[in-house]
Amino acid sequence: MINLCGVDISNYYNKVKLILLEKDIPFTEENVLPSQDEALLKRSPLGKIPFIETERGNLSESQVILEYLEEIYPQKPLYPADSFERAKCRELIQHLELNVELHARRLYKEVFFGGTVSDETKAEAKDRLEIGLKGLARLAKFSPYIAGDTYTAADCVAWLHFFMVTLASQKIYGVDMVAAHLPDVASYMQLLETRPAVQKVAADRGAAITAFFNK
Numbered sequence: 058m059i060n061l062c063g064v065d066i067s068n069y070y071n072k073v074k075l076i077l078l079e080k081d082i083p084f085t086e087e088n089v090l091p092s093q094d095e096a097l098l099k100r101s102p103l104g105k106i107p108f109i110e111t112e113r114g115n116l117s118e119s120q121v122i123l124e125y126l127e128e129i130y131p132q133k134p135l136y137p138a139d140s141f142e143r144a145k146c147r148e149l150i151q152h153l154e155l156n157v158e159l160h161a162r163r164l165y166k167e168v169f170f171g172g173t174v175s176d177e178t179k180a181e182a183k184d185r186l187e188i189g190l191k192g193l194a195r196l197a198k199f200s201p202y203i204a205g206d207t208y209t210a211a212d213c214v215a216w217l218h219f220f221m222v223t224l225a226s227q228k229i230y231g232v233d234m235v236a237a238h239l240p241d242v243a244s245y246m247q248l249l250e251t252r253p254a255v256q257k258v259a260a261d262r263g264a265a266i267t268a269f270f271n272k
């Protein structure tokens with residue numbers, strides 16, 4: 058049985074959790090915080106979460122895990138069968154992660170962890186986020202799903218990262234940069250939130266966020 062390790066407030070942890078739920082793959086969860094402790098470094102090479110433990114060994118990096126799960130559980134596919142469409146789906150995921158979420162991530166210290174981020178970093182992150190979101194707007198179809206008429210792994214990733222980027226940009230810049238660049242995003246998020254797997258991840262994330270801020 059797969060053991061998913063990490064915390065429910067992490068969008069990367071929730072990415073793997075959502076994929077497991079959508080594909081109906083049995084798994085257990087273990088609450089593990091990222092750290093540089095030797096014990097954790099033996100389980101996850103950079104001490105990051107998420108990682109999974111399998112009968113064959115451990116795997117880190119959410120996208121690697123996602124692709125592995127897709128290969129070993131091809132039933133209930135989350136990628137299109139056609140090679141080009143599959144590549145378009147991966148292209149969306151790559152843009153969401155590298156050109157959107159990673160820039161917003163530079164703000165999380167102030168948004169979630171009581172730290173401060175310099176004005177220079179805030180300005181840089183805003184510029185890069187604008188470029189990333191404009192690029193995403195050129196690629197995203199929202200017809201009704203992000204890659205077209207079928208729900209795919211790109212929707213799982215988009216749903217999680219849009220939530221974080223919205224929170225971060227509202228708190229730091231006073232504006233929801235996702236909605237500003239992707240005007241159809243509210244109805245898209247509502248559509249995704251009709252899915253039982255998405256609802257389960259949202260409920261667990263909500264409880265974890267409440268517990269985190271009331272510590």
Ligand SMILES: N[C@@H](CCC(=O)N[C@@H](CS)C(=O)NCC(=O)O)C(=O)O
Nearest residue numbers: 067068069091105106107118119120
């Ligand atoms: N590229 C990694 C990102 C994972 C990641 O950044 N996880 C965060 C929590 S959301 C973490 O472990 N941070 C601790 C650190 O960066 O040392 C993935 O896709 O799994």
